[in-house]
Amino acid sequence: MxxxxxxxxxxxxxxxxxxxxxxxxxxxxxxxxxxxxxxxxxxxxxxxxxxxxxxxxxxxxxxxxxxxxxxAPIALLTPGGRRLTTLDFGELLNDTTAGDxxxxxxxxxxxxxxxxxxxxxxxxxxxxxxxxxxxxxxxxxxxxxxxxxxxxxxxxxxxxxxxxxxxxxxxxxxIRHLGPLAAIWDLPAGSFAPGDGFMYSHAGRTVVVERPTEHAPARAFLAFVHDDPGSVDTRDRATAAASIRTAFAEDRWRTADVIDTLTDAGDVYFDTVSQIxxxxxxxxxxxxxxxxxxxxxxxxxxxxxxxxxxxxxxxxxxxxxxxxxxxxxxxxxxxxxxxxxxxxxxxxxxSSVIARSRRELLRRNIRLSIVPLLQRLGLAATSRPPxxxxxxxxxxxxxxxxxxxxxx
CATH class of the missing domain: 3.50.50.60 (FAD/NAD(P)-binding domain)
Incomplete structure (x- = not known):
């Protein structure tokens, strides 16, 4: 048979x-x-x-x-660009003792x-x-x-x-759109130094940049809430760039410089944040x-x-x-x-990624700011029970x- x-x-x-x-x-x-x-x-x-x-x-x-x-260690920044704390993302959500x-x-x-x-x-x-x-x-x-x-x-x-x-x-x-769109791409050499890591957020938008080592490229991750995410042509590079520029136009950090690299980037992920x-x-x-x-x-x-x-x-x-x-x-x-x-x-x-309002952003920043203390006390697992x-x-x-x- x-x-x-x-x-x-x-x-x-x-x-x-x-x-x-x-x-x-x-x-x-x-x-x-x-x-x-x-x-x-x-x-x-x-x-x-x-x-x-x-x-x-x-x-x-x-x-x-x-x-x-x-x-790389990730510096959590305020909307004004001031460092609140430094996070170890590798230990933030995962339990290595359980094999994660x-x-x-x-x-x-x-x-x-x-x-x-x-x-x-x-x-x-x-x-x-x-x-x-x-x-x-x-x-x-x-x-x-x-x-x-x-x-x-x-x-x-x-x-x-x-x-x-x-x-x-x-x-x-x-498909069920949850509101945000997300983009990920590698940045040109020299954009950020080895060991650099930053997480910068306003209500409804976040940018994370990280370059773990000298031999790794810096990578940008941007997520932002959109009123009608399903209407965005996520397959078109020009549409992606325009949507991202509009969403992050009022940022005070280095976001504009990061977005400027999108046009010439090689492998770009851009899609709605959605469920099936x-x-x-x-x-x-x-x-x-x-x-x-x-x-x-x-x-x-x-x-x-x-x-x-x-x-x-x-x-x-x-x-x-x-x-x-x-x-x-x-x-x-x-x-x-x-x-x-x-x-x-x-x-x-x-969510630790996107806070939809100023109040939620404040609560998120406070919550993340105490994570390093919890990690030092061996209590990090208490922050991820759900x-x-x-x-x-x-x-x-x-x-x-x-x-x-x-x-x-």
Whole structure:
């Protein structure tokens, strides 16, 4: 009997985790990725809670620890530009004693890709153009390669998922804009000195600049609230620059100089801060995982972690059940509460990133100003109980998938 087959769209985080575990169970797995190559850049992301357990079961905890992102000390500034305190972002939200790891998105993607690259067919520079479901499988057409049939098709292709559009409908039915937009890009050499780190905020907008080491570029992160974020063409560089200039026009710090570098920057991320909310994540033999199904928005700090956990649970249920529909139903039952609890983190009004009013900004600055004292007293964990509770709300089963090979 031939092995069961899966087509996974997306080679970022959830896709490689899912591919790893299905290949481990003997499936024939193909991952198709629109980009021409594996993305090696990207901002830092967090792996915490249940996702740490998944990484341990993959045998990759040492690889992630070795690639841990190390922040520069971040000076928290007042709206007038005066330093309030200096923060260690590496310890601000994560509990290293529990195995939490902050790592650049590019490094994490590379580690996950390499873990199963010898057992998974990766196809770069291509995308799915059509999905036709039958009783026996899913017939798929591609932009480049020849049509092919699979037992299941999984969309792990991000918040703007192509698979979701083809199988479930237009994005506007599922996306929920939370108000802000965010931009991230690398700054020219010499813009900031090694070891520089700054967080400068007004009500409704924040800019963070950090250059951890001499060999790392300075990176800018800007987020700002917009009255109608869905109306902004986030794919257009000129629109991005104009929106950002307008939002930060009254800043008194070095924000204008930072924004001036946007036009000539290479890899720029600019998008709405949004969630994906869906009543169901599957339709017969097609399912979604990670941001494609339940993007929580970066304000939650949990997008990467629930993508890793979700991919593992999905793989476990696909292997456990013979029919995809039964597997997808079990996957949704196990994941729904965990996902919603983590999505709700982004709806809180006490965000450390963006304070919507002057009063909230004052409260946020006071809260962050006492963090160094809490860290010195060994009490830092008391400042993150809702995050820790949400991150650990999913318990893996003893009979979920396990590695059958010795980690390389």
């Amino acid at each position: 031939p092995p069961r087959s899966a087509l996974v769209s997306g080679a970022s985080i959830a896709g490689p985790v899912l591919a790893f575990w299905l290949a481990e169970a003997g499936w024939d797995v193909t991952v198709v990725e629109r980009a021409e190559r594996l993305r090696t850049s990207g901002y830092p992301v967090d792996v915490r809670g249940t996702a740490v357990d998944v990484i341990r079961r993959m045998g990759l905890q040492d690889a992630l620890a070795a690639a841990r992102y190390r922040h 790891v902050e790592i650049s998105r590019g490094d994490l993607g590379r580690i996950l890709y390499e873990a199963a690259a010898d057992r998974v067919t990766y196809v770069f520079g291509d995308s799915i153009t059509g999905i036709e479901q039958t009783d026996a499988g899913v017939n798929v057409t591609f932009a480049v390669r020849a049509p092919q049939s699979f037992d299941v098709v999984i969309g792990a292709d991000g918040i703007h998922s192509n698979v979701r559009r083809l199988a479930f409908g237009a994005e506007q039915h599922f 909310r869906m009543d169901r994540w599957s339709a017969d033999r097609v399912a979604l995982v990670g941001d494609a199904a339940y993007a929580p928005a970066f304000l939650s700090g949990q997008g990467t972690s629930i993508a890793i956990a979700g991919a593992y649970v999905l793989a476990s249920e696909l292997v456990r059940h013979q029919h995809p529909r039964a597997a997808f139903e079990a996957y949704e039952r196990r994941m729904r509460r965990y996902v919603e609890k983590n999505q709700d983190l982004a709806l809180r009004t006490d 995050l820790r509770e949400a991150a650990t709300d999913l318990t893996l089963k003893a009979d979920d998938l396990r590695r059958s090979r010795i980690p390389r």
